[in-house]
Amino acid sequence: MKRIAVLFCCLPFTLIAQEVLEPLTTPSAPAATILELQPKVILQPKSYQTLETALYSNFLNETNEAVIPANFALEFTPYWTTNHGLSLMDYLYPETLADQLLRNSSFSLASTQSFVLGDSTTTNGIGFGYRTSFFFPNTADKETTRAAIEAIQKDNTLKGRIQLEAFDITENRKVANKSEFLLWMDAVVIRELKIYSSLTSDNDLKAILENITKESRLLPELDLEHPDPFIDQYKEIVDNAVKTKLLLSNFESYLKNRQGLTIDVALASLLVFPTNSFEFSYLPKNAIWLTPSYRFSRTLDFLQVLGVLRYEWYLDEFYDRYFPNTFTYQHTWDYGLSAVSEFKRLSLQFELVGRQRSATIPAGFDAMGNALFRKEKDNDLQYAGTIAYQLTDKIVLSYTLGSRFETILNPSETLISLLCLNFGFGGPNMSDLELLKE
Amino acid sequence: MRKTYRYRDLSYPVEDSTEVFLTVTYISDGNLGKTLVYQPHLGNPEIENSGTVSIGTGAQLRGRITICLTEIANLNPNEDEISLSFSLNDTPLVAHHNDKSEENNPTIVLFIRFPKP
Numbered sequence: 001m002k003r004i005a006v007l008f009c010c011l012p013f014t015l016i017a018q019e020v021l022e023p024l025t026t027p028s029a030p031a032a033t034i035l036e037l038q039p040k041v042i043l044q045p046k047s048y049q050t051l052e053t054a055l056y057s058n059f060l061n062e063t064n065e066a067v068i069p070a071n072f073a074l075e076f077t078p079y080w081t082t083n084h085g086l087s088l089m090d091y092l093y094p095e096t097l098a099d100q101l102l103r104n105s106s107f108s109l110a111s112t113q114s115f116v117l118g119d120s121t122t123t124n125g126i127g128f129g130y131r132t133s134f135f136f137p138n139t140a141d142k143e144t145t146r147a148a149i150e151a152i153q154k155d156n157t158l159k160g161r162i163q164l165e166a167f168d169i170t171e172n173r174k175v176a177n178k179s180e181f182l183l184w185m186d187a188v189v190i191r192e193l194k195i196y197s198s199l200t201s202d203n204d205l206k207a208i209l210e211n212i213t214k215e216s217r218l219l220p221e222l223d224l225e226h227p228d229p230f231i232d233q234y235k236e237i238v239d240n241a242v243k244t245k246l247l248l249s250n251f252e253s254y255l256k257n258r259q260g261l262t263i264d265v266a267l268a269s270l271l272v273f274p275t276n277s278f279e280f281s282y283l284p285k286n287a288i289w290l291t292p293s294y295r296f297s298r299t300l301d302f303l304q305v306l307g308v309l310r311y312e313w314y315l316d317e318f319y320d321r322y323f324p325n326t327f328t329y330q331h332t333w334d335y336g337l338s339a340v341s342e343f344k345r346l347s348l349q350f351e352l353v354g355r356q357r358s359a360t361i362p363a364g365f366d367a368m369g370n371a372l373f374r375k376e377k378d379n380d381l382q383y384a385g386t387i388a389y390q391l392t393d394k395i396v397l398s399y400t401l402g403s404r405f406e407t408i409l410n411p412s413e414t415l416i417s418l419l420c421l422n423f424g425f426g427g428p429n430m431s432d433l434e435l436l437k438e
Numbered sequence: 439m440r441k442t443y444r445y446r447d448l449s450y451p452v453e454d455s456t457e458v459f460l461t462v463t464y465i466s467d468g469n470l471g472k473t474l475v476y477q478p479h480l481g482n483p484e485i486e487n488s489g490t491v492s493i494g495t496g497a498q499l500r501g502r503i504t505i506c507l508t509e510i511a512n513l514n515p516n517e518d519e520i521s522l523s524f525s526l527n528d529t530p531l532v533a534h535h536n537d538k539s540e541e542n543n544p545t546i547v548l549f550i551r552f553p554k555p
Contacts, residue, residue, distance in 0.1 A: 080516040086467040087487050091514050149470060153486060156472035156509040159545075164476040167505045167547060228444065235545070236439045248511055248543055255513060 030129030031108035032073040034268035034287055073110035075129070079103045092145060092255070097134060104132045108268075115272055118323035124273045131266035131289075140297070141259050148251040155247055158196035162188060162238055163231075170227040178222040178230075186213060189238070197242065211241045257301050264291040274322055284318035287311065302341050308353060310334040326411075329357035329378065336382075345390040355380040355405050380405045384416050396422045441541040443534060445548045450526045451555040452496035458526055458552070460506060461490040465521040465533075468514020476505040488522075499552035506548040512538055524548060 079102055094100045108129035115125030137145075165188045166181075168174070175181045189212055193205055215237040222230045239245065266289040273281050293306040312332040319328035336353030356379055363374040384402025391397055400418040407413070452458055462473045462485050473485040475493045483491040493499065493506075512520050520542070523533045534546050 077516075080467075083466050083521060085463070085465055085488070086514075087464065088468050088470040088513055091468040152470060152511070153472055157474070157484065160472060160474040160507050160509050161482065163545065163547075164474055164482065164505055164507050167507065167549075168476045168503075171503045171505065171549060228442075232439060232442055235442065239440060245543070248513075252513055256515070 029073045029075040029108035029110060030131050030266040030268035030287075030289065031075070031110040031127035032129075034110075034127040034129065034270045034285060072112075073108065073127075075106050075108040077104070077106040079105065088149065093137070093142075100134050101132050104134075106131055117274060118326060124276055126271045127268060128271065129266060129268035131264060133262055133264045135258070135260055135262050137258060137260040144254060148247070148254065152247050152251065154196055155242065155244055158192055158242065159235075159238065159244060161192045161196070163235060166231055166234060170222070170224060170231065173224065175222075176224070178219065181222050181230075182213075182216050185216070185234070193242075208241045212237055215241075257295055259295055259297055262293045262295075264293070265289065266291070272318070274318075282315060282318040284315040286313055302343060304340045304342075306338040306340065306351075308334060308336050308338070308351075327359075327376075329359040329376070331359070332357045347386075347388045347390075349386040349388070351382075351384055353382045355382065394423060398422065440543055440545060441536075442545040442547060443536065445532050445534075445546070448531060448548055448550040450529070450531065450550060450552055452499070452527075452552050453555060454495065454497040454500070456496045456527075458493050458496065458499060459490050460485070460493050461525045461528070462488055462508065463523045463525070464488045464510075465523060466512060466514075466519050467517050469510055469512050469520060469522065471508055471510030473506065473508040476507075496552055496554075500554075504550045504552065506550060508546040509543075510546065511543040520544065522546075526550075 094103065108127070108131075110127040110129075112125050114122045116122055162185070166185060169181065169184055175184055186209075190209060193208060197205060197208070216234060219230060219233055219237075266287075268287050268289075269283055270285040271281055272284055288311050290309045291306055293304055295301070295304045310333070312334070314328050314330050314332075316328070316330060319326070333356045334353050335356075336351060338349060338351035340347060340349045357377065359376045360373045361376050363372040366372055382403060382405045384400050384404070386398055386400040388396055388398035398418075398420050400416055400420070402416045403414045404416045405414070450458070460473075460475060460483070464471075464487060469487065471487060475483045475491070477483055477494055477498070479498070480492075480494055483493055485491050493504070506524070508522070510520060510522065517538065519535060519537050521533075521535045524531045531550070532548060536544060
């Protein structure tokens with residue numbers, strides 16, 4: 001997982017070749033949000049993808065008309081580009097908050113060539129973002145995890161001991177043919193199942209034994225010179241009989257929806273080049289998010305509730321100069337709730353966010369010549385619903401409809417209508433080095 | 439069908455009286471598994487995840503192929519690969535690597551001979 005630069009050059013190939021690891025969610029990179037490519041306020045916790053990119057199709061050109069620009073966002077989690085030898089328990093339960101901070105830190109970058117200034121000229125804008133998250137499992141989560149790992153390890157022992165014997169008797173020529181092999185292995189299977197199977201019922205054990213016996217009799221003759229195909233087929237019969245895949249898939253499903261509290265922290269800044277010159281830039285807008293979310297227990301496992309607290313601050317100098325006919329509040333607080341429900345590939349999201357803005361405005365001078373100021377405050381409301389469909393585990397198509405906060409440039413245009421396609425990419429892979437591997 | 443990765447013709451020369459220790463080291467993040475060695479008179483030694491275990495003396499291992507088998511799965515959605523290494527008395531023996539897209543729950547089998555030096 002060390003060649004991220006190579007991956008980025010080979011995106012089309014990687015998209016096809018990479019494994020289905022973790023479903024994507026709709027894009028929510030802080031860097032894209034500060035650029036207003038993404039109008040929603042509540043940032044969902046980041047997906048597990050090491051690298052995410054998103055193509056947006058909702059921005060304005062110089063005549064304030066919606067176009068399909070080449071806007072671009074990228075979010076990258078550096079920790080997972082190298083191996084650390086973490087055990088599963090270390091991975092699931094980091095010892096300290098510092099470990100969580102490090103592992104979950106991701107950096108985002110978004111750019112546009114169509115950032116519109118107050119006089120309708122377009123300019124270049126870049127958004128920089130950072131976020132991390134902290135997960136606090138509850139007692140039920142720890143108990144579920146401990147029990148699942150214990151069951152999987154017991155199953156590993158059962159499968160391992162059966163296979164060990166199968167390999168040993170073929171490699172060391174303790175049997176001469178299929179009949180002798182099956183006779184030997186029947187005794188082994190009975191012995192190991194009684195010791196290591198999690199089944200307690202004699203009837204269940206008997207059913208498994210009968211299944212293995214019946215299926216294994218249908219195997220082709222054992223060729224001791226080339227025993228691998230025979231052993232592989234025998235292994236599959238045992239795997240199916242003890243339902244080994246079920247244990248893992250159940251646990252994997254649980255890990256994707258762990259019960260507990262997640263707190264996401266994000267920061268983002270907007271860098272604008274008003275004259276499209278690199279030497280002349282402003283940092284007109286910054287934001288910080290705090291997003292707690294809670295995933296409910298199994299009966300309500302389709303539901304996740306998120307809260308948001310966001311603070312934005314604006315640079316007066318920039319807005320006074322480039323938006324002379326508009327009024328900009330210097331400080332903005334957003335607070336709200338979002339509910340997300342997932343039904344297999346389909347997910348529905350709704351958010352309702354309130355906004356409080358304030359500004360200190362010059363109000364002339366007093367008789368002594370001292371500058372006077374007055375405080376201006378305002379409230380606003382944003383609501384948006386998103387329907388997302390997971391086309392593949394690496395591609396999500398989403399549509400958002402709603403009403404956004406009043407913008408600085410076009411306060412009367414509050415309609416949100418955003419179609420978005422989000423792509424996710426896992427880390428790159430090391431090439432095989434082992435010469436002996438078959 | 440779950441894949442089995444076989445490493446054949448492995449050899450580790452050892453004196454009769456030398457005790458042999460097998461070490462398994464998980465390299466990629468979030469692996470869960472168990473390694474077993476066919477050595478019935480020692481109760482088939484096991485290693486849970488990473489670790490080291492004695493698999494017998496040179497004399498006990500002589501004259502046959504010793505089977506070492508690992509059942510492993512990776513449950514870390516951030517991870518794309520399964521990577522681990524095997525060594526005998528601190529001497530590297532096998533470094534296994536496979537992409538999870540190829541197999542997320544593989545069986546890895548080592549066939550090791552222990553001849554005299």
